[in-house]
Amino acid sequence: MQSLHQEANSFTTISFILWIIKSETVMMLFTLLLITVDWLQVRKRPLNKKELSKNEEDIIETQSNSLVVHETKFKVDLTEYVEKHEFVFDAVLNEEVSNDEVYCETVEPIVPIIFQRTKATCFAYGQTGSGKTFTMKPLPLKASRDILRLMHHTYRNQGFQLFVSFFEIYGGKLYDLLGDRKKLCMREDGKQQVCIVGLQEYKVSDVETIKDLIEKGNATRSTGTTGANEESSRSHAILQLTIKRSTDGSESKPARVVGKLSFIDLAGSERGADTTDNDKQTRMEGAEINKSLLALKECIRALDNDQGHIPFRGSKLTEVLRDSFVGNSRTVMISCVSPNAGSCEHTLNTLRYADRVKSLSKGNNNKKDVFSSTSNLKESTTQPLSSILPSASTFEDDTVDSWPEQTDREEYDEEFYDQDKPVWKQNSKVESYRFSNMDDKMRRANGQSKWKEPLKSDMKYSNYDDDLNSLLKEEEDLVNAHRRQVEETMDIVREEMNLLVEADQPGNQLDDYVTRLNTILSQKAAGILQLQNRLAHFQRRLKEQNVLVSSGN
Numbered sequence: 001m002q003s004l005h006q007e008a009n010s011f012t013t014i015s016f017i018l019w020i021i022k023s024e025t026v027m028m029l030f031t032l033l034l035i036t037v038d039w040l041q042v043r044k045r046p047l048n049k050k051e052l053s054k055n056e057e058d059i060i061e062t063q064s065n066s067l068v069v070h071e072t073k074f075k076v077d078l079t080e081y082v083e084k085h086e087f088v089f090d091a092v093l094n095e096e097v098s099n100d101e102v103y104c105e106t107v108e109p110i111v112p113i114i115f116q117r118t119k120a121t122c123f124a125y126g127q128t129g130s131g132k133t134f135t136m137k138p139l140p141l142k143a144s145r146d147i148l149r150l151m152h153h154t155y156r157n158q159g160f161q162l163f164v165s166f167f168e169i170y171g172g173k174l175y176d177l178l179g180d181r182k183k184l185c186m187r188e189d190g191k192q193q194v195c196i197v198g199l200q201e202y203k204v205s206d207v208e209t210i211k212d213l214i215e216k217g218n219a220t221r222s223t224g225t226t227g228a229n230e231e232s233s234r235s236h237a238i239l240q241l242t243i244k245r246s247t248d249g250s251e252s253k254p255a256r257v258v259g260k261l262s263f264i265d266l267a268g269s270e271r272g273a274d275t276t277d278n279d280k281q282t283r284m285e286g287a288e289i290n291k292s293l294l295a296l297k298e299c300i301r302a303l304d305n306d307q308g309h310i311p312f313r314g315s316k317l318t319e320v321l322r323d324s325f326v327g328n329s330r331t332v333m334i335s336c337v338s339p340n341a342g343s344c345e346h347t348l349n350t351l352r353y354a355d356r357v358k359s360l361s362k363g364n365n366n367k368k369d370v371f372s373s374t375s376n377l378k379e380s381t382t383q384p385l386s387s388i389l390p391s392a393s394t395f396e397d398d399t400v401d402s403w404p405e406q407t408d409r410e411e412y413d414e415e416f417y418d419q420d421k422p423v424w425k426q427n428s429k430v431e432s433y434r435f436s437n438m439d440d441k442m443r444r445a446n447g448q449s450k451w452k453e454p455l456k457s458d459m460k461y462s463n464y465d466d467d468l469n470s471l472l473k474e475e476e477d478l479v480n481a482h483r484r485q486v487e488e489t490m491d492i493v494r495e496e497m498n499l500l501v502e503a504d505q506p507g508n509q510l511d512d513y514v515t516r517l518n519t520i521l522s523q524k525a526a527g528i529l530q531l532q533n534r535l536a537h538f539q540r541r542l543k544e545q546n547v548l549v550s551s552g553n
């Protein structure tokens with residue numbers, strides 16, 4: 001009875017902590033926008049069949065760069081009235097806007113700048129079912145098509161090469177989506193560049209091959225049913241298009257990275273809130289997603305406040321994204337909203353935060369310093385890509401040229417960068433000072449200077465974070481111990497086979513056989529016992545962790 005009471009109390013505490021984490025996760029995803037948003041647009045999807053069949057009202061009225069949400073409210077005497085909320089953004093795309101137009105508004109302008117040593121990132125944010133996947137999925141292929149056109153025409157014979165990689169972060173670990181979901185390892189080289197050891201990069205020169213690779217990666221990506229949403233992804237997926245160039249412009253020399261375009265599909269925010277599920281694995285995934293998104297928020301806050309310590313090491317997600325956040329980088333954010341009255345609250349939340357992001361992006365000079373963003377994307381790209389590109393028909397002679405490469409280390413093409421500074425970098429001494437300031441910040445962030453103490457407001461998350469870190473470490477230790485035990489068992493089995501062969505030989509000594517068999521069985525039992533103890537300890541640790549509470553095991 002007492003234990004039931006204790007469990008009930010602990011459950012209340014757990015629910016409270018999870019509630020905080022859930023709200024924080026949503027906040028964090030929004031805060032993600034605060035760092036680097038150079039272009040912020042909202043996309044409204046049409047009413048779906050279900051909403052139409054329920055005669056749900058479309059409450060969003062759009063104009064070119066503004067929209068009005070009509071919220072139905074009730075007075076105290078229960079009479080109905082409509083409150084109007086107006087928002088203005090860089091662009092507002094209504095339900096009639098096609099994916100092609102979304103691409104033209106968001107990604108097309110940043111394609112040329114990745115040839116100028118820039119890292120560009122595209123995120124989509126929004127409530128479940130608001131159209132994030134619908135919006136994001138076609139973008140990498142369209143971008144690849146334009147990159148190839150630029151390579152084959154504008155930058156013909158200049159040694160540029162395009163590489164595709166696709167990986168996911170699942171349960172705090174990295175897996176190669178183009179390499180049979182092989183587990184990957186992340187390391188930092190002498191220049192504090194993060195490298196993903198063993199990640200397959202495919203050199204590509206035709207659209208069909210890229211399409212196949214993207215489809216292969218999407219099919220490999222972990223998806224599954226969650227308590228909150230059946231279709232939600234359970235991992236962060238990162239598709240990167242990397243432009244490289246050999247130092248002498250020829251294809252025979254090793255190529256160095258010039259620029260990168262990343263498409264980041266974050267795990268559904270509801271994953272962190274998926275606390276109703278009894279499945280241990282699902283809870284652990286949710287916990288890890290929370291951890292990575294919390295770490296992301298901490299990095300964003302540090303960058304936003306111009307702090308010396310940027311805690312990129314807080315999670316795999318932030319470590320991987322580090323080079324997309326610092327230096328010469330650009331970020332495009334698409335906020336997706338559902339038009340139906342039933343989603344009004346979520347829609348207003350999305351728009352209010354996006355509105356805050358917009359004002360911070362335009363008014364926060366510190367942020368502009370950190371990200372070297374002096375103008376919006378449209379201004380930095382003087383000509384629309386479509387006006388400088390030849391038509392698609394000129395690419396009929398594209399040849400298949402694709403093979404995997406393994407990246408252990410990425411070299412940036414500094415020589416090329418010096419020659420061809422991006423437009424907004426030229427004639428700007430202030431900008432280069434800002435760059436070195438950022439480098440200094442990165443050095444400090446990498447442990448060469450005293451790290452700042454965590455903010456008090458961060459403390460409430462740090463224990464949770466530590467627990468999860470040690471749990472993930474223990475999980476890894478358990479798996480390694482299991483692996484060792486299997487290897488030892490195989491050695492023992494080999495020895496047993498030999499013993500059996502010897503036992504069948506004429507003149508075998510029974511005493512010797514009995515002694516050796518005894519030793520072998522003891523070794524086997526000791527190995528099993530050791531592993532059982534470790535497993536029991538891990539199970540106790542799982543139970544101790546609120547988010548991993550499970551009945552009976």
Ligand SMILES: Nc1ncnc2c1ncn2[C@@H]1O[C@H](COP(=O)(O)OP(=O)(O)OP(=O)(O)O)[C@@H](O)[C@H]1O
Pocket residue numbers: 044045046048095126127128129130131132133134135229231232233268336
């Ligand atoms: N602009 C649009 N035009 C037509 N249909 C759309 C549009 N946006 C979304 N949809 C449809 O709405 C449904 C939900 O969209 P989608 O799966 O992209 O949502 P989501 O935000 O990615 O959801 P989740 O977070 O659960 O993954 C899909 O069936 C999709 O085809």
